[in-house]
Amino acid sequence: MLDQIRIVLVGTTHTGNIGSVARAMKTMGLSQLWLVSPKELPDGQAYALSAGASEVLANAKVVEKLEDAISDCGLIVGASARSRTLSWPMLEPRECGEKAVIEAQQKPVALVFGRESSGLSNEELQLCNFHVCIPANPEYSSLNLAMAVQIVTYEVRVAALAAKPQTVAADDTIYPSSEQMERFYQHLEQTLNDTGFIIKQHPGVVMTKLKRLFTRARPEDAELNILRGILTSMQRKHKLDNPTE
Numbered sequence: 698m699l700d701q702i703r704i705v706l707v708g709t710t711h712t713g714n715i716g717s718v719a720r721a722m723k724t725m726g727l728s729q730l731w732l733v734s735p736k737e738l739p740d741g742q743a744y745a746l747s748a749g750a751s752e753v754l755a756n757a758k759v760v761e762k763l764e765d766a767i768s769d770c771g772l773i774v775g776a777s778a779r780s781r782t783l784s785w786p787m788l789e790p791r792e793c794g795e796k797a798v799i800e801a802q803q804k805p806v807a808l809v810f811g812r813e814s815s816g817l818s819n820e821e822l823q824l825c826n827f828h829v830c831i832p833a834n835p836e837y838s839s840l841n842l843a844m845a846v847q848i849v850t851y852e853v854r855v856a857a858l859a860a861k862p863q864t865v866a867a868d869d870t871i872y873p874s875s876e877q878m879e880r881f882y883q884h885l886e887q888t889l890n891d892t893g894f895i896i897k898q899h900p901g902v903v904m905t906k907l908k909r910l911f912t913r914a915r916p917e918d919a920e921l922n923i924l925r926g927i928l929t930s931m932q933r934k935h936k937l938d939n940p941t942e
Contacts, residue, residue: 698857701801703729704846705766707821708812710736716746716754717843718810723750725850726857730757731766731807763809763821768876771804772797775817775825776845786827786913793829794852798860803871808849813842823905824875826912871918881921882908888928891935 704722709715709732716739719730730753732738739754747754760766767773774793777785788796797806809825811817822828831848833840840848873881886904889895895903916924 698798698801698860699726699853700729701804702727702797702806702808702853703731703766703770704850705731705733705763705807705809706735706842707733707763707809707817708735709842710813712737712740712743713746714813714842715739715757716743716748716750717841718846719743719747719750719753719757721843721847722850723747723753725847725854727850727853728753728756730754732757732759733763733766734761735759763824764875764879767807767809767824768874768879769805770807770875771872772800772806772827773809773825773875774807774827774829775809775822776811776849777817777822777828777830785822785825785909788827788829790829790831790849790852791856793827793849794854794856796827797853798856800872803869804874807875808846808853810842810846823908823912826915872915873918873921877918877921878911881911881925884925884928888931891932 704718704727706715706718712735715730715732715735722728722730738759739757743754744751758766774788774797793808797808800806808829809817809821811821829849831838831840831845882904885907886895889903890897
């Protein structure tokens with residue numbers, strides 16, 4: 698179960714933090730580490746601070762974009778503060794751990810953490826199904842990267858230890874992967890462009906709001922297939938009505 702849950706670090710600046718994250722992961726039984734465009738690859742300092750979790754570092758996967766790290770995942774949760782211009786479905790760390798353990802039975806799960814100085818960008822956060830916020834002291838809420846990972850992975854382990862097999866298996870809902878959802882959004886945007894709903898010169902924030910809507914709704918695999926079929930039908934009808942386009 699825990700092998701299906703990956704920790705994704707985006708744009709990490711200090712290699713020592715990568716090592717400390719590897720240590721935090723191993724203490725909780727997680728081993729899948731993905732690094733998205735790190736400033737530096739793990740070095741001697743990273744291995745020193747991993748304190749015996751060298752295999753986690755050695756097996757870490759390095760990719761250029763966040764999309765590459767989450768394309769096959771059915772659940773993506775990004776670490777975030779609550780105050781964002783565009784609100785997104787939020788989870789507490791305990792809820793995050795429980796949901797990750799349940800959904801790891803179907804598809805890989807990604808827990809995404811951002812840069813030490815600025816966290817995840819709004820564009821990166823919008824690739825996530827949920828955001829997780831650690832309810833730290835509001836007067837001093839500063840957590841370093843490894844601390845944040847330790848808290849969330851602890852909740853994952855607690856949920857995994859507490860889960861009864863019949864409880865975990867009870868939810869057999871299959872959700873689309875991130876890659877499937879991205880193809881749907883491309884299909885949706887193309888259809889809305891074709892039918893004139895989105896004006897290309899003034900796209901505004903229509904797609905951002907629609908992504909938030911579908912993220913909140915979380916369509917299942919079968920439901921997404923229905924939506925894709927509706928879009929295809931709309932495009933076919935539009936072409937028949939406008940043969941010269």
